[in-house]
Amino acid sequence: MTAKHAIAITVNEKRYEAVAEPRMSLADFLRDQLGLTGTHLGCEQGICGSCTVLFNGETVRACLLLAVQANGGVILTVEGLAARAESGQRLHPIQQGFLETAGFQCGFCTPGFLMTVYELLKENSSPSEDEIRERLSGNLCRCTGYQNIIDAVLWAAERLRGQASR
Ligand code: FES
Ligand code: FES
Known part of the structure; x- marks a missing residue:
């Protein structure tokens, strides 16, 4: 069994503490762990851009970033846009x-x-x-x-x- 990692992450100005498999993408983490399904998954290989979110103020492809790499970061997803x-x-x-x-x-x-x-x-x-x-x-x-x-x-x-x- 693969060990999970504890991560703390701020998404749409709300702080979350959760655990993630080492190979879980940020997109899967947002969708499956946090229920933020507005981030869509198309190609899952960095080509289509449908999974784009802001990570520490810059766009990233959430299918290519691991959730554990986002540990400590600040994320803005489409759900956070309307709040602005x-x-x-x-x-x-x-x-x-x-x-x-x-x-x-x-x-x-x-x-x-x-x-x-x-x-x-x-x-x-x-x-x-x-x-x-x-x-x-x-x-x-x-x-x-x-x-x-x-x-x-x-x-x-x-x-x-x-x-x-x-
Ligand atoms: S799902 Fe296509 S770039 Fe991420
Ligand atoms: S893929 Fe249908 S609106 Fe862009």
Whole structure:
């Protein structure tokens, strides 16, 4: 039997103490141990980006990181995004942007896109279409054809700039 490891991790501003198998991925840990199933698993080999979360402020593929490697870290998942909405709003502006522009269809890829966009707009409040395309090049979507996702990011960027100037 493989020994489990105790880990302490902060996810969406809540601290968790748990045990994980040495080979358990962060994605499986979030989904199976914490019940945070908004982080989706597609390829499970680092290609599709659907499992993207923020780890200590930077995007990572949660299928490639082991839960034990995240010990002591701070994670933001898609479930934590809505908690960062403007007061009185149910959705974060990035989520709202995807809704406004039909930036998703089946929605499987969407959580990963949202987290990548969150990182992008933290770094660059006014990205060009080319910059958006480049940053999102590691996230795959089989449904939308991408233009609506670009429009969603532009919509969200404008909304966030408006918030910042108030
Ligand atoms: S499930 Fe992690 S990159 Fe595809
Ligand atoms: S909306 Fe279906 S895979 Fe992107």
